[in-house]
Amino acid sequence: MNAPDRFELFLLADGEAKVTMEPDTRQPNAAIFTFNKEDHTLGNLLRATLLQNEHVIFSAYKTPHPLFPKFELRIQTDGETSPKEALLSACQGLIGDLQMLSQKLTREWELNKIARDTS
Amino acid sequence: MDDYDQLYGSDRGPQITIKEADNKHAQIVLSNCDLAFANSLRRIMLAEVPTVAIDTVEIEANTSVIPDEFLCHRLGMIPLDSTNIDDKLIYSRDCMCEMYCEKCSVILTLHARCTGESNVTVYARDLVVAEGAQLGSPVITDKEGQGAIICKLRKGQELKMKCIAKKGIAKEHAKWSPVSAMGFEYDPWNKLRHIDYWYEESAEAEWPKSKYADWEEPPVEGEPFNYDALPSRFYLDVESVGSLPPDEIMQQGIKYLQEKLASVIDTLGNKNEGGDGFGDGMRSPGQDYSMGGMGGGGGYETPYGAGGGQDARTPYAGGFGGTTPYGANGRW
Ligand SMILES: [Zn+2]
Numbered sequence: 001m002n003a004p005d006r007f008e009l010f011l012l013a014d015g016e017a018k019v020t021m022e023p024d025t026r027q028p029n030a031a032i033f034t035f036n037k038e039d040h041t042l043g044n045l046l047r048a049t050l051l052q053n054e055h056v057i058f059s060a061y062k063t064p065h066p067l068f069p070k071f072e073l074r075i076q077t078d079g080e081t082s083p084k085e086a087l088l089s090a091c092q093g094l095i096g097d098l099q100m101l102s103q104k105l106t107r108e109w110e111l112n113k114i115a116r117d118t119s
Numbered sequence: 120m121d122d123y124d125q126l127y128g129s130d131r132g133p134q135i136t137i138k139e140a141d142n143k144h145a146q147i148v149l150s151n152c153d154l155a156f157a158n159s160l161r162r163i164m165l166a167e168v169p170t171v172a173i174d175t176v177e178i179e180a181n182t183s184v185i186p187d188e189f190l191c192h193r194l195g196m197i198p199l200d201s202t203n204i205d206d207k208l209i210y211s212r213d214c215m216c217e218m219y220c221e222k223c224s225v226i227l228t229l230h231a232r233c234t235g236e237s238n239v240t241v242y243a244r245d246l247v248v249a250e251g252a253q254l255g256s257p258v259i260t261d262k263e264g265q266g267a268i269i270c271k272l273r274k275g276q277e278l279k280m281k282c283i284a285k286k287g288i289a290k291e292h293a294k295w296s297p298v299s300a301m302g303f304e305y306d307p308w309n310k311l312r313h314i315d316y317w318y319e320e321s322a323e324a325e326w327p328k329s330k331y332a333d334w335e336e337p338p339v340e341g342e343p344f345n346y347d348a349l350p351s352r353f354y355l356d357v358e359s360v361g362s363l364p365p366d367e368i369m370q371q372g373i374k375y376l377q378e379k380l381a382s383v384i385d386t387l388g389n390k391n392e393g394g395d396g397f398g399d400g401m402r403s404p405g406q407d408y409s410m411g412g413m414g415g416g417g418g419y420e421t422p423y424g425a426g427g428g429q430d431a432r433t434p435y436a437g438g439f440g441g442t443t444p445y446g447a448n449g450r451w
Contacts, residue, residue, distance in 0.1 A: 006291045007212070010167075018386040035383070041162040042379050048155030088387060091380040097156075098380075100132040102373045109366045112137045 225255030302356025
């Protein structure tokens, strides 16, 4: 059988980087980021979050081929921030949002549990 | 993120409401977030939250009517208790051992034999874990306390095997998924017109109302269509297979999504200002103890070393395609 091992969907190969950046020379303030061993879970999340940044004028991603676990994210900014800075701040913002969500969930779950135990 | 402490508990950021919950499922409402965020959470809970599941089986005797491979597949699907797995188990591929050890696996033994005239049914409860162990013990929720049926035996038939349960994620095989289903719904009144309902005479009359319809305002008659509107309330239904309680599935999903994002920040070489307060949460749990192995694999003899000859650096040393001494390929 020549099917690739399933863990190749999420384990980086030796020396493979999670993300690489390639400036897009056709337009100013644009870059294409290639994410290895990632899929729509991260791609669409970053795409949507980047579009909420007022300095981002373009953000879209594609999976070049469904058999290869990677995606390309193209970001163009208005020059106030670089595509890389925009990407990093999107990641940091999301980590913060998720942290808040986690704490709210802990609290909500406790309250729900108390309500369940008393009823 | 400087004013994080003031934000805590505020109206900013995604909100969560628990509609209904027990130890097997949770219906939650996510609001104040976009579709991509909610969907990423759904995807990560479905496919990237680790659990334990039987991964390799060493069959000593199988005289049942079920072939070895069939039996191994059935064993893999049995939910095993995976609470706090990240503190207790590392991935086998990150472990220093040659095949498996107590750091990266849980051993379950199964021995059943039919001696009487009537058939014997072998259940998940017959899988024996080390005494006192909670991690890896079969999840049993039925009131008879039997668990899933593995096999049936006729007089004289016997099963004797050693099952090696390992940590994994559902991206590799669905048996590692902590959820049996992840409900996901938004816009119960279809105000956004993301769905084009098929109908004979009237879509309203022919389609059932969403069970979440009462949670949102019905559309006003003659209201103009708002093409700028975006979904912002998402109804998720986390249905656990039993290996993890629903709150832990959600918390783990959040954690692993954060980890994914953190690995992006890490590789892009960000030396940004600290003080985020998130530094600790986002370390990959694997990294912390991946080196705490048995001090190198050399000189470690196992009865199975002869067959594969894989070196210890390959992921799943000795796993893929390897056959057990008894001829049964134990994987999946
Ligand atoms: Zn090990």
